[in-house]
Amino acid sequence: MNEQKTTIPEVFLSPYNPAEHEEKLYKMWEESGFFNPDVCIEKGVTTPDAEIFSIVMPPPNANASLHAGHALFVTIEDIMIRYARMQGKRTVWFPGSDHAGFETQAVYERHLQKEGRSRFDMTGEELRSEIWDFVQTNKAIMENQVRSLGASCDWTRELFTLDERVIKIVHNTFKKLEEDELLYRGARIVNWCPKHQTSFSNLEVEHEDRNDKFYYFQYGPFVIGTARPETKFGDKYVVMHPNDERYKEYKHGQQIDLEWINGPITATVIKDEAGDPEIGTGVMTITPWHSGVDFAIAKRHDLDFEQIIDWRGKLLPIAGEFAGQDIKTAREQIVAKLKEKGLLVKIDENYQHSVPCCYRCGREIEPQIKDQWFVSMKPLAEKALHALDDKRFAFMTDRDERVFRHWLENIEDWPIARQIAWGIPIPAKICTQCEHGMVDLDDSIKTCTKCGGDVIQDPDTFDTWFSSGQWPLATTSYPNGDDFKTYYPTSVMETGKDIIFFWVARMIMLGLYRTGEMPFKTIYLHGMVRDKKGLKMSKSKGNVIAPSEIQEKYGTDALRMGLIVNNVPGADMNLDSDKVNAYKKFANKIWNIARFTLDSITDMSSDAVLNTSDNENIENNLRVQIVAITKDMDSNRFDLAAEKAYHFVWDYFASTLIEESKTLLASTDSNIKQSRQRLLSEYLISALKILHPFMPFITEAIWQEIPKEMKDADILMVAKWPK
């Protein structure tokens, strides 16, 4: 120990203990007001005309604790924000939380189920009110977890997706879509989940590959094939390709009497190009109410529509003796009856197909016809494609751009209503007589504008993604807010690649639609966080890693480093606690570097002159590292920047510089000694700054122990990025 002086603060005498510092430091940051750019301007940390850097946080669902994916996005975005702030940019990060309509309701329904209750025994109002309370509690927990991760977002600008401001924008968009004739209400095929009793967009439907039986039945003179005999009761149209030579004797519109499941029927021949001669026998019957393809054929030829299966998945009276049966149990019995009647030709036991399922419960989706609000997406998608062509925004990686483009070029209209209580109500009236729907923002419509009949409030709510798609508008207070004028378009949209269509594409389309401008300039999509073996985390596998547990065990800084190093933008990454532990050790290393450095410095004045070799060291070593790391930061390669910083600090600063300093500091030549002290001081200051975006807590904890004369700011968070 150096006998001359003992300025070393006592905290350094024991290893770095994250739990001791993190909460206090976050409180200090939050109370300093520097998360808020207005305060930064007021206190001279940044200037009003400084370059703008803004991010809208993907609002976590207010229905559960944070998972590893949240920890990843908070880390990446906080790195961006802290880096920008240290560069003196006018920086803001808009936090928020999402009511997550269907998701939250589904979570809450499970709670109800545990209590032996069901939402179907409650009014929408009761359900809404209970979920509201549930969400308030979870929202607070979630926000504190975001804080614990070190997120330097501006809480004074926080927003919830059910706040008035959001609802107003969403309602106005709905109205504008109607005025621009981009909104229509019509009876179309929807993806209906018989369990959740709501419709979904195509994005919410998952396809499960299955091996099922495929049945061939005699249908008059034809043999038809189907995997779903239970839908066939109403089939009275037989479709084939117009050019199929095998069936040229049959004419379009020709009627044929034949025996079918429940007795004789009259079938009509339809020639349509949707009939693929290559599949099965080239002949099919159609069920327009329960199939999108069949629906389209029926529309083209103005055919009848009949519902066979009810909203709960049970057969309707058209099924005769099978009415009331659940379709899952009815199938075999129907086949048995057809066999009895001699109409079963054969069964292919090994038919491979993929079945649409509810992404949440896995139950088979039943296509149904339902009157729904749809948004015409093609005009909106074209605007987005033009913006992409004009390079008004860019993806970090080309592959994201290709995927995005492909989706937009093949976009389908968007059903935006959900039959659930938890969400933003659709401001519309529905006629009880003619089903006509009327947009009504101010509750002024009392009778049907079409038939004069009675109207009721539309009981549905918006698809969560319809409101989330307007999130950048809401957070910045479109259209008149100062934030909108200052921070829109935002600099970067950073979110998971799994929601590129759900969210990113919708924000782009709706943002362009409302403002004519892109909601953001750069899109950074991160991959999924998996467990240490690369498996998807799931409760059933028991491999879910809760960020809070990792934080407690290794510290938040270590978690952040574990999430960022080696994590290539867009690629999935594996979270391994051994890796996080390595960064816990690194945190302790930094701690001891600071201890050694501060202990070595006897003279705090910065006027010590660097000797030639130390000066060269700064120029050829420190500066070079800073430039390299800054370059990685500027290209959003935080994985590389973090790794460089790690090696620079450990392998050079600690292993080389400090080791050689031990002899130099003992020199009797005061110039050598003082020069060395100043060199170490510069290294420490720079290292802390470089590491701060990645490891904000420990770097700030050390910064707070550094004598004022040595530093350019009281709080590291607002110190200047080194050059």
Next chain:
RNA sequence: GCGAGAUUAGCUCAGCUGGUAGAGCGUCCGCAUGACAUGCGGAAGGUCACAGGUUCAAGCCCUGUAUCUCGCACCA
């Protein structure tokens, strides 16, 4: 069916515009050395999936093959 990505040390993965392979963990040997044993010094371990090609030079570029993963779409 359309499209994308992956294949590098025992494990999990980096390697940015081509120049004799890197990290973490693990393994082996040694060590109290003005901070740190959450440490220090050292070592072993890779024909960079395979086959061709371009180049003075290829893990990196081109062609093909194999295996795996993911996304989208369709299904009578």
